[in-house]
Amino acid sequence: MPAAVPVIDLGPWFSGDAAARAEVAAQVDAALRSVGFFLIAGHGVPDELRMRVRSAARTFFALPRAAKQQYAVTVAGRGWLPTGVEGNAYAEGTETPPDLKESFAVGADQPTGDPAADGYWFQPNVYPAEVPGLRPAVVSYLARMRSLADELLVICAAGLGLPDDFFTRHTGHATHTMNINWYPPMTVAGQPEPGQFRIGPHTDFGTVTILDREPGRGGLQVWTAAGGWEYVPYHPGTLTINAGDLLARWSGGRWMSNRHRVLPPQAEAPDEDLVSLVYFYEANHDAVIESLRPPLGQRTGYPPVVSGEFIKQRLDAITLG
Numbered sequence: 001m002p003a004a005v006p007v008i009d010l011g012p013w014f015s016g017d018a019a020a021r022a023e024v025a026a027q028v029d030a031a032l033r034s035v036g037f038f039l040i041a042g043h044g045v046p047d048e049l050r051m052r053v054r055s056a057a058r059t060f061f062a063l064p065r066a067a068k069q070q071y072a073v074t075v076a077g078r079g080w081l082p083t084g085v086e087g088n089a090y091a092e093g094t095e096t097p098p099d100l101k102e103s104f105a106v107g108a109d110q111p112t113g114d115p116a117a118d119g120y121w122f123q124p125n126v127y128p129a130e131v132p133g134l135r136p137a138v139v140s141y142l143a144r145m146r147s148l149a150d151e152l153l154v155i156c157a158a159g160l161g162l163p164d165d166f167f168t169r170h171t172g173h174a175t176h177t178m179n180i181n182w183y184p185p186m187t188v189a190g191q192p193e194p195g196q197f198r199i200g201p202h203t204d205f206g207t208v209t210i211l212d213r214e215p216g217r218g219g220l221q222v223w224t225a226a227g228g229w230e231y232v233p234y235h236p237g238t239l240t241i242n243a244g245d246l247l248a249r250w251s252g253g254r255w256m257s258n259r260h261r262v263l264p265p266q267a268e269a270p271d272e273d274l275v276s277l278v279y280f281y282e283a284n285h286d287a288v289i290e291s292l293r294p295p296l297g298q299r300t301g302y303p304p305v306v307s308g309e310f311i312k313q314r315l316d317a318i319t320l321g
Helices: 011-015 018-034 047-061 065-069 088-092 115-121 134-159 245-250 307-318
Strands: 007-009 037-041 079-081 102-107 174-183 199-202 208-212 220-224 228-231 239-243 260-262 274-284
Touching (some): 018 037, 018 134, 047 102, 047 274, 115 307, 134 208
Parallel strands (some): 007 037
Antiparallel strands (some): 037 239, 102 174, 208 274, 220 228, 220 260
C-alpha cells in the first residue's frame, strides 16, 4: 500500500522528456486528490541555503526578549510574532490556547502603488540588526521559494491538461509570506496547556505551501481518512508541499486542502526544539479566482472570490488579542 504522503522526484520534470514530465504532473495531481500533501526531492534548493536561514533564525530566537520585542508584530505583519498572538485552529472554528511557537515573518515587499494593498500585503520587510546574516540568507531563500512555487503551479496545470500559465497568469505580483517558526522545548516553554499545540489543527489558506522542517516527536501530522492523525514522513533533503484553501477552491474541489497540526513538545523529549521554514504562496491580491467546473472540478456552486479578501478573512480569524 503506498504511503499516504508520497515522495515525488521533480528531477524528471526539470530534465526529462514530455512523457516524464507528464508522469510527474500526474503524481502531483494524484497526491493532491488523495491527501493534499506530498514531499518533493530533486527541487534544486541548496541544503546550504536552508541551513544558513535556519542557523541565523536560531540566533535571532535566542536573543533576549527585550531585543526581540523591538521587532514585535502580530499576524500579517513583518517581524517577530511572540507566543500568544496566533491560534491557527480558530480558522476552522476550534477554540484553543495560543499556538506554542514564536515566528519571524517576512514576505512580498514590492509595492503596487495602491496604498491600501501595499500597507497590508506588501509591507517592507524588517530584519534584526543583531543578526546581520539573516537578511541575505532570507532574501536568497525567498527568491528560490517564489520560483519553486510558480513551478509547482505549472506542474499542477499540467496535471489537469491545462495551459502552463493557467495558474501563474494570476501570480505576476503575488502575495506571499514566510514564517520562520521556532517551536521551543518544554524546558523553555513549560508544560503545554490542555488542547495546546505548537500549531493547532487547521488548513492553509493560499495556493501552495512549501515547508522545510526538522523531524521531531512534537512534529507535523496530517489528517487521513483511513487512520486519523498520522505523522507526515520525513526524508532528509526533501521539502513538504501541501495545497491551501484557495487552490482547493480554484480546482473546484478536485484537490484537497487538508487539515494538519504540529504537536506540542512531548514529555519524552523535553529538550526538543525545532525550526521550520514555512513559505505560503497565494496569488495577486486582486486576482478573481473562479473554480474549475466539471469534469475537471468536482463540485459546482463556488462563487468567484478575490484572492486578497479570501486570505485576509482567514488571517483575521487566527489573530488573537
